[in-house]
Amino acid sequence: MFHDMAMTPDKIGEWLQHFKLGEDVAGNLGIIGAILYLCILALVANFLAKKLIEWVVHPVIRKTAIKLDDLLIDHHVIVHFSHLIPAAVIHFYxxxxxxxxxxxxxxxxxxxNTYLIIITLLVIDGLINFGRAVWESGPIGRRYPAKSYAQAAKLVINLIGLIFILSALLGKSPVVLFSGLGAVTAILLLIFKDAIxxxxxxxxLSVNNMVMVGDWIEMPARGADGDIIDVSLTTVKVQNFDKTITTIPTYALISDSFKNWRGMSESGGRRIKRSLFIDMRTIRFADKDLLEHFKRxxxxxxxxxxxxxxIQEFNQGFGITMDELINGRRLTNIGTFRAYCLAYLRNHPKIHQEGMTLLxxxxxxGAQGLPLEIYVFTNDTAWVSYEDIQGDIFDHLLSVLPEFGLSPYQAPSGADLEKAGSMISRNESFAEYSS
Structure with a gap:
């Protein structure tokens, strides 16, 4: 009865013969029509299966208390199973x-058979994506993403799937194709060199915990200076601070050197290492007037x-008179300024006071004067905040230099040379006029 109702090639051919088509032509068109009819049935079955999943299965999953099963929907795992329905319709009909x-x-x-292999690969890929998403949803997974491993697994599984597809098309056992795989190993190694x-x-990188998504790395040889946004099987993407993207081969992070700033972020302190260059002509002993100023x-x-x-105990112990500044021990303006810098930093709320170097x-x-180096760690590692803290510290220290009778070193500029030349010219003119 079911066969009588079906649109077989014979029935379609008989119907087409009413239009005065030849028997052979009508027979061939009947086969094509039956194939189209079967395809339409398969597409309708696939459409109904997808709607059933979207209207019934997905809402049930969304309403469950477990949130991880929502990832099955996000990665289209269940939807892929709907493709099995048209295969079943074609197989039985x-x-x-x-x-x-x-x-x-x-x-x-x-x-x-080829279609079923492809659908199986899609389902497996979806399951791998689901497993990766479950792993990366946890605290460990966020630190150790599994994208590269997922991509490697997909590559191997899809290669195996390709062999099964070829075996189905060629009508040979997959074992025969697997046995011949060794002959093309060299070609495969060349093609998939970057992937391997x-x-x-x-x-x-994962075992040695060298990099992870979110790390700030610096790799001048590759033009990278920014945050890692993606680690895949073959590439690592770095978003530089100017918002450009640098793509680095994954193996380059093993073969080349790079700087990872994660240790700084995790320590909670970011180093300031910068020098003030003091004009050595302004360095002197602190006389009585300067000492009185310091005491305020x-x-x-x-x-x-x-x-x-x-100092007083030392000088009295050796019977040193203080008539001349050079006699005995005395304070200097540079030494007192160094002590002020240290006291200022020890009272700064944005500087680490314990556990990190402060000096x-x-x-x-040198030719640029006497470098006085500030070596401390801020307790805020954010770049903008760090630069603000560093700027405020040096703004203050440069501003208080005159209070200690000191001046910063600055190389002569064009304006200074022009001013000096003008003074020399005026002096020469005055000398000529006087003579």
């Missing part, structure tokens, strides 16, 4: 339509009380 056409039936069987190197590099600076009072007492030191004098 094709023998009814084409029981008198063994060649067509054989071709349809081959197409269905990336897989090995990705494994090393609140941050210096504890230092001055202890230091002056220590103010003199470096070797």
């Amino acid at each position: 094709a023998p009814v339509l084409f029981r008198n056409e063994p060649a067509v039936l054989s071709f349809i069987g081959l197409a269905v 190197l990336g897989l090995v590099a990705g494994f090393q 600076i609140r941050l210096l009072r504890p230092y001055l009380e202890a230091k002056l007492e220590e 103010v030191r003199q470096l070797a004098p």
